[in-house]
Amino acid sequence: PTCFACKKKLLEEDKIELTWVPRKWIRVAGDPMMTTRQLIGGISIQKIKEGYDLDHPEVFTPGRILKAHRGIAYFDELGAIPSALQTLLHELLEERQITTPEGDIVPIRIDTLFIASTNPANYKGTADIKEPLMDRVEEIPIGPPESLDEEIEIGLRNMSLKEGALLPTWHLRILARAVRYARNKHECRIASRIELEPSCRATIKLFDHLRASATRKGHKAAMLEDYGEKYEVFKLGMRSRMELDYEEDITKDEVIEKLAEEAINRTCTEIYSSIPTDNFGSLIEELAIICENPIEIGENGVNYKEYRNLWEMLLVLSKTPEELDSAFEILLESIWRCTGIIEKISGRYVYTAYDR
Numbered sequence: 001p002t003c004f005a006c007k008k009k010l011l012e013e014d015k016i017e018l019t020w021v022p023r024k025w026i027r028v029a030g031d032p033m034m035t036t037r038q039l040i041g042g043i044s045i046q047k048i049k050e051g052y053d054l055d056h057p058e059v060f061t062p063g064r065i066l067k068a069h070r071g072i073a074y075f076d077e078l079g080a081i082p083s084a085l086q087t088l089l090h091e092l093l094e095e096r097q098i099t100t101p102e103g104d105i106v107p108i109r110i111d112t113l114f115i116a117s118t119n120p121a122n123y124k125g126t127a128d129i130k131e132p133l134m135d136r137v138e139e140i141p142i143g144p145p146e147s148l149d150e151e152i153e154i155g156l157r158n159m160s161l162k163e164g165a166l167l168p169t170w171h172l173r174i175l176a177r178a179v180r181y182a183r184n185k186h187e188c189r190i191a192s193r194i195e196l197e198p199s200c201r202a203t204i205k206l207f208d209h210l211r212a213s214a215t216r217k218g219h220k221a222a223m224l225e226d227y228g229e230k231y232e233v234f235k236l237g238m239r240s241r242m243e244l245d246y247e248e249d250i251t252k253d254e255v256i257e258k259l260a261e262e263a264i265n266r267t268c269t270e271i272y273s274s275i276p277t278d279n280f281g282s283l284i285e286e287l288a289i290i291c292e293n294p295i296e297i298g299e300n301g302v303n304y305k306e307y308r309n310l311w312e313m314l315l316v317l318s319k320t321p322e323e324l325d326s327a328f329e330i331l332l333e334s335i336w337r338c339t340g341i342i343e344k345i346s347g348r349y350v351y352t353a354y355d356r
Contacts, residue, residue, distance in 0.1 A: 024071030028064045030080030030118075030127075039063045039085050040098060040108075065092065068112040078116035079127035090133040123199050144183060145200065151176040155203040165214035166221040167207060168323045170267055170330045175206040178234060178256075178263040182242055190258045193250060196243035206237035220322040223297065223329055225347065231260040268334035275313065283309040284341060287332070287351060294348035297329040304328065 028039070036042070041063035052059050065073055075081070081089070092098050093114055097107045114137065119126040145151040152172045181188035183197045210233050214222040227233045235256050244252055275283065286307040295302075304311050304324060310331075317327040332349045336342040343352040 024068060026064055026068035026071060026073050028073060028075045030075065030077030032080055032082060032127075034081055034085055036085065036088065037061075037063060039065055039081075040088065040092070041066050065089065065112070066108070066110060069110050070112070072113045072115060075114075075116035077118055077127070078133075079118045079129045083130060086130045086133050090130065090136060094136055119199055123197055144180075148173060148176055148180060151180060151200065151203055154200050155207045158200075158204045159207050159211070160204075161208050161211045161215075164211045165219050165226075166320065166322055166326075167211055167214075168221055168318065168326050168330075170271060170317070171210060171222045171326070172207070173270075174260075174263045174267045175210060175234075175237075176203050177266060178259045179203045179206065179238065181259050181262055182238065188259065188262055190255055190262070193244050193255055194242055195245040198238055198241040202238050202241040205241075206233065209233045209237050219326075221320075221326040223326055224333060227260070231257050234260045264333075265337060268330070268337045271317070271330060271334040272338040274316070279309045279312070283313060284335075286310045287335070287342065288353070291332070291342060291349050291351040294345055294350040296348050297325055297332075302328070 031038075041061050044059055044061050047059045062069075078086075088098055092108060092110065096109060097105050099105055116129075116137065118129065120141075120143070145154060155172070155176060179198050179200075179202045182191055182194055182202075185191045185194075210222050210226055213226040213228070213233055217223075217226060219226065228235075230253075235253055238256050238259075239252055242252070244250070244255060286309055290302055290307070290310075304314055310328075313331060314324055314327045317331065318324050332342050333344070336344045336349065341352065343350050
């Protein structure tokens with residue numbers, strides 16, 4: 001027993017009843033404004049006014065860490081907790097005591113499994129953890145997702161908007177790739193200007209913002225125009241989640257625009273490379289008929305099934321009928337960016353018969 005009432009009962013009686021409780025999981029959110037009372041606990045003045053003695057268990061209100069006694073204490077964003085409380089936490093976990101501001105030492109019995117998490121130091125929105133506290137724990141580096149597919153899976157799993165316009169695979173790859181480029185200075189040169197990198201939260205927010213943008217415009221599946229004229233969706237999801245080394249010759253928005261362009265170019269190259277070589281000529285002939293005059297996706301009235309090679313390619317790209325227009329758009333975009341056979345003029349695609 002740990003409370004005063006149970007200890008007193010144990011002294012007065014030979015036997016007391018024990019109640020088994022399930023192992024507790026206490027989550028402590030990192031808060032720069034957290035107080036000692038919230039973390040450790042404090043005396044309830046109201047209970048004292050009601051006539052309770054100081055040793056009564058209801059007088060002392062345990063804080064979050066003491067509620068994890070005989071359980072698990074999980075600190076989310078440990079570095080965000082004030083430095084003074086980190087010192088207090090270190091003393092509590094190491095020596096099972098706390099030192100009051102007046103210098104008094106108060107022994108506190110606590111038995112808990114201590115788990116904490118925080119973002120890497122090179123990520124935006126992180127705070128330092130005091131070295132003495134870090135010296136008492138085992139550090140397990142996790143890092144960002146190792147693959148693009150894993151990044152996408154995390155983004156989809158944690159999205160806030162579960163319903164709305166569909167997000168085709170190519171758009172997911174473009175958004176996630178832009179965030180990953182911001183972390184990869186070897187693969188994307190502009191990333192060398194980024195000092196604090198975006199975490200997976202940027203990917204999650206990009207997915208949410210694109211779905212919201214496409215849904216507002218009444219699209220069944222996301223289209224390139226849903227990014228915004230100057231990639232506003234990318235800026236909205238990444239601007240507050242990264243920092244540049246300095247912004248004298250280039251702004252954060254300009255860096256994000258370049259990241260978006262790099263991601264689109266890479267994804268379009270993948271799609272262009274997936275076009276079967278044997279069917280390429282026939283596919284271009286069909287596109288020459290469709291795009292003889294500038295067309296705008298969604299308003300072209302094209303019956304895709306009338307063009308065998310195009311239809312087969314769209315079936316490979318899209319997963320549902322609702323994605324067909326988006327698949328047709330990304331196919332034209334890929335051919336435009338990789339060859340120039342298709343030209344893009346004011347958002348409309350037209351066949352030019354010119355191969356760069």
